[in-house]
Every structure is written in C-alpha cells, then in structure tokens.
Amino acid sequence: MSDKPNLSALFGSDEITTFLGMESCEDLEQLSADVAILGVPCATPYKSVGAYCAGGPQAIRAGVAAFAANLKHHDFDLGGPLVPAGKSVVDCGDLPFDEADSEGNRQNIKETVGKILEAGAVPIVLGGDDSIPIPMLQAFEGRGKYTILQIDAHVDWRDEVQGERLGLSSTMRRASEMSHIESIIQVGQRGIGSARSSDVQDALDWGVNFVSARDVDWGGAEAALSLIEPGAKVIVCFDVDALDPAIMPGAIGRAPGGLSYWDMVDLLEGVADKAQIAAMDIVEFMPERDVDQIGALTAGRIVATAAGLICRQHK
Numbered sequence: 001m002s003d004k005p006n007l008s009a010l011f012g013s014d015e016i017t018t019f020l021g022m023e024s025c026e027d028l029e030q031l032s033a034d035v036a037i038l039g040v041p042c043a044t045p046y047k048s049v050g051a052y053c054a055g056g057p058q059a060i061r062a063g064v065a066a067f068a069a070n071l072k073h074h075d076f077d078l079g080g081p082l083v084p085a086g087k088s089v090v091d092c093g094d095l096p097f098d099e100a101d102s103e104g105n106r107q108n109i110k111e112t113v114g115k116i117l118e119a120g121a122v123p124i125v126l127g128g129d130d131s132i133p134i135p136m137l138q139a140f141e142g143r144g145k146y147t148i149l150q151i152d153a154h155v156d157w158r159d160e161v162q163g164e165r166l167g168l169s170s171t172m173r174r175a176s177e178m179s180h181i182e183s184i185i186q187v188g189q190r191g192i193g194s195a196r197s198s199d200v201q202d203a204l205d206w207g208v209n210f211v212s213a214r215d216v217d218w219g220g221a222e223a224a225l226s227l228i229e230p231g232a233k234v235i236v237c238f239d240v241d242a243l244d245p246a247i248m249p250g251a252i253g254r255a256p257g258g259l260s261y262w263d264m265v266d267l268l269e270g271v272a273d274k275a276q277i278a279a280m281d282i283v284e285f286m287p288e289r290d291v292d293q294i295g296a297l298t299a300g301r302i303v304a305t306a307a308g309l310i311c312r313q314h315k
Contacts, residue, residue, distance in 0.1 A: 018091035018125075019061050019198070020082075020304060021068030023089040028115040034087045035307045036121040039094030040109055040281075044102040044131035044167040046196035053252070054287060056095050057126040058288035063296025064304060077265060078308040092116070095230065105137040106166065113139035113279070122310045124303060127283035130156070130252075132166040134174050134236045135182065136281055146278060147183040147232045148175055149224070149271060152194035152239035153213070153255055155186055157203045161194065168196040171237065176206050183232070187211045187267065188223045191255035213257050221266035225274060234271050234284070236280040236306070238264075240299055242290035250295030252284050264302050272309040280306050 002301070004150045018024050019037045038055030045050075085090050089278050095112060097105045109125075113136050125136055140146055150172055157176075158169040166174065184206070190213040198265040202297050203210070211224040228234060241251035244258035285299050 003290070016065040016068045017061070017081070019300075020064055020071055022089050022091045024093065027117065028092065029289045031090070031092070031116065031119040031121060032088075033090040033119075033121045034218045035089040035121070035124060035220060035310050036092050036116045036164050037089065037124045037126060037303070038116065039126045040090045040128045040132050042097040042099065042129055043096055043105045043109055043135060044129065046097045046162055046164065046167065046259040048147050048162065051099055052095065053127060053129045053130065054097070055287045056128050056283075056315060059250075059290065059296045060282070060285060060299045060303065062299030063293050063298075073262065075308065077095055079306055082304055083148050084165050084311055089307045089311065095181045096256065102166070106131075107238060109135040109305055111141045117143065117313065119310055121144065123276065124306060124310075125252035125279070125280045126303065127279040127281060127285070128241060129168065130171060130283050133171045133281050136279065137175050137178060137235065141178065141180050142232060144180065145182045146295070147170070147180060147185065147228060147234045147275070148237055149228070149267070150184065150237040150239075151188050151191055151259070151267065152237070153188055153253060154239070154240040155189055155195045156200040157189065158194055172203065172208070173199075176203075183189040183229070184208045185211065185224055185227045186218065188213045188259055190214065190257050193253065213259060214264055216258070216259055216290070221263060221270055224267060228271060228275050230274055232275040233278040234275050235278050236268070236271065236283045237279065238302070239284045240282065241284055243298065247298045248295045250285050250287055250290030250299075252286055252289070261298060261301070267303055268302075268306050268309050272313040276313055277306065
C-alpha cells in the first residue's frame, strides 16, 4: 500500500499553506506582528548544483502542517500556547529568486528583511542555501550592535568557494567584516568540513568563541550561553547540519554526532532569557535528502519554538 493516510485531516488540519496555518502577510506595508516568517529559497546558487535547497521553506512548512489545528493547544515545550495572548506571528510567504541573478537575489533579501525590521517584527528566515545569512545580516546595518550565535557543524570562514565570496562556507567571514557585528559565538563544530586550519585561526584571531558539538554534549548549552552578554541583541544563524542526522537526515553535510532537539531548545531559551533574539535564519535543509519528513518536522518544530520564545522575550 503506497498511499499514506491524511494525518493532517486526522488532527483537524487540511490545505495548510502557511507556517502552522499562521495568518498570511505578503504585503509588508501592512505588516503588524511580533514575528514575521519569511521563506527564502535561494540567494547565491553555484553553477555546479544550482539552487540546491530551494524546496526548503515549503518542506519545513509541510513538516508541521498537521499540527495547525492544534495551534491554540498547550505547548509543553513552552509551558502554554505557542503564541501567547496579545502576540502575533505571521507568514510573509516566499521570496522569488533567479538562478542567473545572485546579486538581485541578495538585494531582495536585504531589502525585505529591512522592511520587516522597520515594521518592528523579528524576522525568522526559512532557507534555502547557506549564503542567505549574508544579506540578512546586512539588513541590520545602522540598527545597533549585534552578537551572532551561529549553530552549525561547520565554521563558514572560507574566503571563497569556486570563486564566489558571498556564498557557501563564507557566511561568518563576511559577517566578521560588518561593522555592526561585535561578537560571534559559533556552536556545534564537529568532523571535517570545508575549513582549512588557517580559516579556524583567522576566526580565533578575530575573536570568535568556538563551542564544539562535543563541548555541548559534555556541558550542555551553558558553555555557549555564558559567552553572551546580558541584554545583547542576538542574531541566530542556524544550519541544520548542526543537528544529529538521526533527527535531521535532510542536511547537506551529515556527520555523526551533533546537537539534539533539546540542545537547540536550551540554546534558544537561554538567549531569550538572558538577551534578546533579534532574528533567526535556518538554512541548508534539503528535502530531497530527508527521510519520511523527520528533518522537516524537526526544523519546523525548532522554528515554532523560536517564534514562541521571541513572543515571550522582553524587548
């Protein structure tokens, strides 16, 4: 039997197109919300692979669609309804992209995130490829000083990959060149990635604090949270390959080990308690590599938890 039962209908949800059935707001001139979810399928594709994670935003939405009817129910990970009374989360849809116009894609991302910030909402960006954080971070220029909490199996300090300086594996090096980024804390490194030892040394020389996946396994999230200044404005850059592939098989760069769902919750909760989540992105989810939507469910649940925590944090 190849047909699967419609579990969305069983749970009371069907024909869900926005994240968890949240209200849609594709006209950013009308945006009025605490959190704005924005799908960004592609920023800077490579000729060798194209827009390799373009299906990510829609797959993440689909991964949690079955729970849309339960949105007002008790969320045990948050201690109450996901969206508290008086708060709101909207889905702004997906940005269009052109594989032949990376510069145009990046400019559109920067401008759109800027509009969300101007409206007073906290953006959660659903990717999409690993270059998306660069224009997202650029949108914060002139809005104060920020700390980046990067959660990733890889350090992303390459100066270029295949001649491209604004793409894969270069996000944190480009972030380090932005005057509004005052601190970078990188969590979850493990295994072998694209970094050379010289790239790691460059990061250390800049002032990056590394908290490896093994560090988190041994000591929990506190090793990273202790490095965040109280009251800091924190941008969370989350690459799904930071997670154990047992719960995130849809990652591009799978590696044994990795963080758990509860590690992620502890990190996000700790930031919201101690400082302020100013934005979040989730990238590198490739639905073609997923297994029975396990990764999509995990990604969607982490996004939902982040949205709930942002609604609860003090501005």
